[in-house]
Amino acid sequence: MDPRNRSQDVVRCELCEENVVQMHCDTCLVKLCKTCVGDHISSEECEDPKVVRFQSRKSVPVYPMCALHDNKRCEMHCQQCTVPICFICATSEKHAGHRFKNIVDIFDEKKREFEKKIKDLQENIRVKHAVQASKMEKRIADLEKEFTTLLDTVSKHGEELKRKIDQIVMEVQSEIESIRKNHVELLTATRTEVQQNLTEIDREVSSLQETLDSNDINKVFHFTPNKKIYKNLSDDPVLTMPVFSTKRIDFVQLREMFGTLSNIVTKPTAIAKVRLMETPVIVHRIATGYSQLYGVAFLDRIGIWATGDAQQIKLFDVNDKSIKKSIDTKLSGDQLISLTTQGHLLYAERDDKTIYIVKREQSEELISLQGWEVVGFCVTSADDLLVVMTSDDKRETRVVRYHGRVEKEIIQFESKRKPFYSVGPNQTLICENRNFDICVADRDACAVVVVSQDTKLRFRYKGNPPSLRLNEFRPKGITTDILCNILVSDMYNACVHVVDQSGKFLTFIDCPRVEPWGLCVGLDNYLYVADTASSDVIKILFLQ
Template identity: 40%
Template sequence: MNKDQLNEMCGSLSPLSIDKEQDGDTMKSAEAVSSPPVKPLLDEPRLTATIDTGYLELCSVSCIGEDQVWTCGRKKIMKLFNLQGKLLTSIQTESGYTPQDIAVTRAGDLIFTDDKTVNLYKNKQLQTVITLQGWEPLNVCSTSNDDLLVTMISDDYKQYKIIRYSDYIEKQSIQFDDQGRPLYSSDYDDKYICENRNLDICVADREARAVVVVKLSGKLRFRYTGHPSDTKQPFNPAGIATDSQSRILSSDCDNDRIHILDQDGQFLRYIQNCQLDCPRGLCVDIRDNLFVAERDTAQVKKIQYL
């Protein structure tokens, strides 16, 4: 049969519309996982902007595009700044409690966790999109396909897990390894979370002093517990982000530096000469600039490292 006639009668499928299953993980099409232009690491990263947020203690930062950042600290107020440090808008939690964490969706809307809820700030309207029972949400990230990954702890502080939500409906739970052991420590401390470009889920587990990386399926890939040169203070991963090169960046609060790893957990180098002071939350913008939330100075620092 003529191929054109066959296509006209039956239609055709583009290879780009087909997902392939491999080891239980959905793999993106060849085009989706094609390598971006290589951006080598700078020998000397550069501090290019500093934003004073006015918090007593700063916890998280999340980028909108390349010129705006949302921030949250130990107050019930979340603030949006431009790179010149101008306050553009601020909102506060309806509960009156301090938000646990913030994230920005692909559309540029703000997501934050608060008490027993996950909330969305969109078109200047605030709404609760997820309400939990028996668990408290801690940290949150928005994935490449607009799912939400939420870290949470049980009310008795004995269990810890990650839940994936699609359209605010629970889709996946990640809690144990293949031997039934907990993947993450059970404590109330922050466990910042992000998705890597290869769909790995990366968590900075402070209590365990480790970066824990699992596949899309939830299967453990590796744990990174610091570099042998961490002799002054043990590795204290207090924030995490990934870039377009699938590199993993984790802040090391006690040692005032950032660890850069490849996607397989191999140490590449530090960022440590940019006047960093107790770095916590991290985010990377669309041009691979790094934004660092400093806990004690309450400053956001923009760093060019590629």
């Protein structure tokens, strides 16, 4: 059955309305059976009947009827008026001097245009849409996996928190049980003593009674009383019942303590508006006063910490470039800095064993290592601390996750105990991406090593394209931006590499006459670069 008629069981002749259609008049578009063909041709209703097999219908062009002359078909096209016309219209004064074209030629041209459009739609536009649809399907599937992983992470964190609460409950119950045992032991000892005294008293009464009943003068005269039982009764033990003082649990504080999601832009329109600039712009420089500048860490929208070759870590205003405060660390070597989610400054001396935290302008030890030395660290969005450390014998490098002072996780080996990180004398700076990847600038390996949250190797970036740079890629500082791009300072090539979260090279941010070391992207989405050559912090606009 013709697909154009598959919605009908049988197509009937439009004249007799009984027989099955076999023929078709392409002039007046009437469906006919063979019996009715002669009647249709001989009738005056169709001026120029063109009867074909029904399967071949519309193979002959159907000319439009003229709007001005009844029963006349338009076989020409006026080029000036751009309208179909019949023979009578062509000879009228309205179209005098106009150029005409066979309407079938126009018809064929239009059909060729449609064929081109169909070909373009099928071979180009539809293919691109199909590829994009497939890509979106994959992204949706990947997104579902990532969110499943994220939900599992939150669930596991909740289970861990429950275990810790259960542990706290058990510890408090154990303390209560210990106090209970002490109290019971004390009362039991007192009861035993009293019972012993009762036995002695009963024995003394019996002896006295026996002596009393005796007529033996000598026995009465020589009776010796038990002085011990005549003592005053000892006081009851004083017991203090423990009181469990509960603290009010504030839901908001508990929610913040549980963990926070990183501030990722989720609206497609917002993401679309933020992109890398083709030519980043240096906004201004902040003079730090150091002879050599090492690192930077962003505090808030106006404050940035900087550290260099002095014992003081300084806080600067990023707008008016003034110094706001300084912290005396009493450390003389290369200093590493980071900030907690509450804004507390953390610092350590490279190759030392202690990380300090500054609270109320006072420094105190946060973590002290045994057998390992600090070579880099950062604070995560969950306020965990990721510490890159090397062993004292310089044979191993690892990343350890701490929550407060408690060690939670060690990230050191791939499969078959192949180490993630190299061992060398240089800083190994670290940051967490907004997708929770752990990004390490492994300078001695000449690579950026990116490990997923579940400690699987994502990729190693070794500089791209190396042919465009003069010197070997030796990553120093590392940070990430709002798009989950990874930014890495390349001191010896005076630039910053920008790599997406999958390891694809995107662009260079060239920094002429600059030796970039530490990096950070602030809450204002500007890039701040520690220029060790000039000891200035350089503020760069790189997103738009």
